[in-house]
Amino acid sequence: MNLTVNGERRTFEPLPHLAALVSALGLDGRKVAIERNLEIVPRSAYLKTALADGDQIEIVHFIGGG
Template identity: 70%
Template sequence: MNLTINGESRADLAVAHLAELVARLGLDARKVAVEHNLEIVPRSAYAATRLSDGDRIEIVHFIGGG
């Protein structure tokens, strides 16, 4: 499956849904926001959001600090 993640084409990820993608990338789902094909996906919907060839994903990491 070919996905575009943060503007970079990735063909090496065989994942079925957003929750699996976030886990495969080693990210903490509580600390990221995900956009799937130009729509923000609520964290509660990651497991229900299926991925297809050609999908565009943008992932933003939350970083704490002061």
């Protein structure tokens, strides 16, 4: 499966949904915001949002500070 993640073309084993991509990238799903093909995906929909070859994914990481 070929996806563009934050502007970089990457190849993955087939991934059924966004939650699987988050896991494959080693990210904490509670600390990211994801856009798929120019549409923001609510965190509650990560398990329901299917991925397809050629999808464009943008991921923003939240960083705490103080």
